[in-house]
Amino acid sequence: MKVFVTGACGFIGSNLIEYLFKKNIKVVAYTYYNSHNSIGLLKYCDKKIINKIKIISGDIRDFKRTKSAMKGCDSVIHLAALIGIPYSYHSPESYIETNVNGTYNVLESSKDLGLKKIILTSTSEVYGSAKYTPIDENHPLNPQSPYAATKISADSLGLSFYYSYNLPITILRPFNTFGPKQSMRAVIPTIISQYLKNKNNIKIGNTHTIRDLTYVEDTSRAFYLALKSKKNNILGETINLGTSYGIKISEILKIIEKEKRTKLNIIKDEIRVRSKNSEVLKLISNNKKAQKLLGWKPILSGKNDFKKGLMKTLQWYQKNSFSYDVSKYII
Ligand SMILES: NC(=O)c1ccc[n+]([C@@H]2O[C@H](COP(=O)([O-])OP(=O)(O)OC[C@H]3O[C@@H](n4cnc5c(N)ncnc54)[C@H](O)[C@@H]3O)[C@@H](O)[C@H]2O)c1
Known part of the structure; x- marks a missing residue:
């Protein structure tokens, strides 16, 4: 088995590459081309891994390059996307080009090359604010942001x-995922990096939203199980990946206060607040389908486990001095 992983230079991608390596899966990592030869977040992986895997850089919007990079692989895990919701308000066209056309390129190449397994990555954002919880795969779709609209389109195309x-x-449809190497734009690294840099003042958007946060190693295991599955009953299916435990952002802040015996000064950052109709208030997954079809259940689920994942993540950022000035990364 040789798997082509797009978005390998990103948060889930780089963690997944480590996971697949441990499982002895041969990987071709497709990274986003840039002129300074950066392999993105893969640089935080063990050198042993980087030396062993094949890395090809390119652009998912480029059909020819993507197809030729995929040659020789028998399966694909497609993660590459533009993911920031605020930026999707400003630049929806780039989201269409990357998330929709990019997915089309992966699909068309897979068809031409006769790939045996194609795993696409959706997002819980496609559901919009929950009409009911826990959200199962039959929940109506509601694109409350251009990002969500492009992911719904990509899923439909698939x-x-x-x-x-x-x-x-x-x-595979992950709910919010967290863990080491995540970009500072996501809520947990935003909190952690500010805590590490400036112990008291945390600038943040809406703290009342509820999210179902899966530790990235659990998410990676779900991709691995889907990749290895020989069952036909996972084909043509969309499968939620979440813990079924929802936590308010304000509670995450309280956990840090308690664990670190400190008092945080929460400052509302209006730039981070989504407009009323676009804000997705509550996302909690029903993960029964993943249990049934993939035999997947997150190892870390529930408040205590979430706390463990959060502290592991915090330690990782501390060790790797991931010290961005978040105020400079607003959109
Ligand atoms: N992180 C989460 O909480 C979460 C939750 C649900 C779904 N997802 C989905 O998981 C996938 C991975 O997300 P992530 O959190 O790792 O994001 P990420 O931004 O860290 O990774 C995405 C990667 O795609 C690459 N990319 C973007 N445009 C590209 C292009 N034109 N050509 C080639 N590569 C390109 C980026 O360089 C980046 O490395 C996405 O499809 C996202 O929608 C993420």
């Missing part, structure tokens, strides 16, 4: 390739 061409596609 399913259409399954129905039209019998392409062996599975869509």
Whole structure:
């Protein structure tokens, strides 16, 4: 088995590469081309891993480059995307090009090359604010941001390739994921980095939203299980990946206060607050389908486990001096 991983230079991608390496899966890591030869977050992986895997840089929007990079692989895990919600308000066109056209390029290349397994990555943002919780895969879709709209489009395109061409596609739909190496734009690194840099003052958007946060190693295991599965009943299916435990952002801040025996000064950052109709208030997953089809259940779930994951993440940022000035990374 040789798997082509797009978005390998990103948060989930770089953690997944480490996971697949431990499982002896051969990997081709597709990283986003840049002129300074950066392999993105893969640089935080063990040198042993980097020396062993094949890394090809390119652009998911470039059909020819992407298809030629995929040659020789029998499966693909497609993670590459533009993911920031605030930036999607400003630049929806780039989200269409990357998330929709980029997914089309992966699908068309997979079809041409006869790949045996195609795993696409969706997001819980496609559901919008929950009409009911826990959210199962039958929950209506509601694109409350251009980002969510492009992910719904990419998912639909994937399913259409399954129905039209019998392409062996599975869509995994992670709820919010956290852990080492995540970008400072995500809520947990935003909190952690400010805590590490400036112990008291935490600038943050809405703290009343509720999220179902999965530790990235659990998310990686779900991708691995889907990749290894020989069952046909996962094909043409969309599968939620979440813990089924929801936590308010304000509670995360309280956990840090308690664990670190400190008092945080929470400052509302209006730039980080989404507009009223775009804000997704509550996302809590129903993960029964993942249990049934993949045999997957997160190892870290529930408040105590979340705390363990949070502290592991904090230690990682501390050790790796991930010290961005978050005020400079607003959109
Ligand atoms: N992190 C989460 O909480 C979360 C939750 C649900 C779904 N997802 C999905 O998981 C996937 C990975 O997300 P992530 O959190 O690792 O994000 P990330 O931004 O860290 O990773 C995405 C990667 O895609 C790459 N990329 C962007 N445009 C590209 C292009 N034109 N060509 C090639 N590569 C390009 C980026 O360089 C980046 O490394 C995405 O599809 C996202 O929608 C993430």
